[in-house]
Amino acid sequence: MGIGGKHFSTLSADHPSMHEFPDTVAIDVVILPPGPIMDMAIGANRILLAGTPGGGIRLERGDCLPHISVAMFPARREDIPEITAKVDRIARRCSPMALTIDTIAKHRVRTGETVSVFHIPRPEILQLFHKTVMNAVKSYTASPAGPEMFAGEASADSIDCLLRFPKTSAYERYSPHITLGFGDLPELIPGIDFPVRFEATKAAICRLGNHCTCRGIIAGFDLGAGQIAGHGRAVRR
Numbered sequence: 001m002g003i004g005g006k007h008f009s010t011l012s013a014d015h016p017s018m019h020e021f022p023d024t025v026a027i028d029v030v031i032l033p034p035g036p037i038m039d040m041a042i043g044a045n046r047i048l049l050a051g052t053p054g055g056g057i058r059l060e061r062g063d064c065l066p067h068i069s070v071a072m073f074p075a076r077r078e079d080i081p082e083i084t085a086k087v088d089r090i091a092r093r094c095s096p097m098a099l100t101i102d103t104i105a106k107h108r109v110r111t112g113e114t115v116s117v118f119h120i121p122r123p124e125i126l127q128l129f130h131k132t133v134m135n136a137v138k139s140y141t142a143s144p145a146g147p148e149m150f151a152g153e154a155s156a157d158s159i160d161c162l163l164r165f166p167k168t169s170a171y172e173r174y175s176p177h178i179t180l181g182f183g184d185l186p187e188l189i190p191g192i193d194f195p196v197r198f199e200a201t202k203a204a205i206c207r208l209g210n211h212c213t214c215r216g217i218i219a220g221f222d223l224g225a226g227q228i229a230g231h232g233r234a235v236r237r
Contacts, residue, residue: 075141204218
């Protein structure tokens with residue numbers, strides 16, 4: 001993958017980057033939107049930052065990627081290669097997804113602050129991908145280890161968000177979105193006409209940072225990549 005990190009579809013336990021992780025790592029399996037949607041999210045984030053300097057979330061292509069969370073949990077470092085292999089198999093069997101951003105949604109977090117997001121209606125294919133990934137990785141959920149699980153500093157609210165995900169944001173409560181940042185974003189933004197439709201073809205495992213941002217890609221996957229069959233044709237498994 002060329003967005004925000006390297007592509008390790010079969011990450012090994014002895015890969016150099018693995019030794020840089022703490023024993024327990026806060027990770028997020030995500031869908032990565034295509035470049036134009038990333039740029040649209042970054043532009044909306046800049047509008048928020050203009051109104052709230054130092055607002056806590058500054059989206060970037062490099063180390064704070066716009067993304068759609070699929071499964072968020074703490075994992076043991078030594079389990080990451082197995083988790084990667086399981087997500088890779090699921091991604092290969094999943095077709096690229098036709099997704100839509102239909103509006104800007106806002107909600108208050110436990111601190112009382114407002115968070116603005118691109119709301120994405122939940123199509124069946126994304127719900128199935130979410131459910132399949134959650135079922136595949138739930139046995140790898142590790143005991144939480146505090147802020148050191150995250151890349152950089154992490155607030156108590158970030159830890160709480162990570163640990164509450166299975167109960168408050170998964171399965172029938174799953175509500176896909178792209179977080180834009182803190183603040184009350186106008187519902188009408190010049191240059192953005194809703195609904196915005198796009199095709200998602202990439203998934204990834206990311207390391208979480210403060211505010212459960214996607215701070216870097218541990219492993220990346222092409223949806224529906226398939227494999228080469230014996231007769232030389234690509235098949236989806």
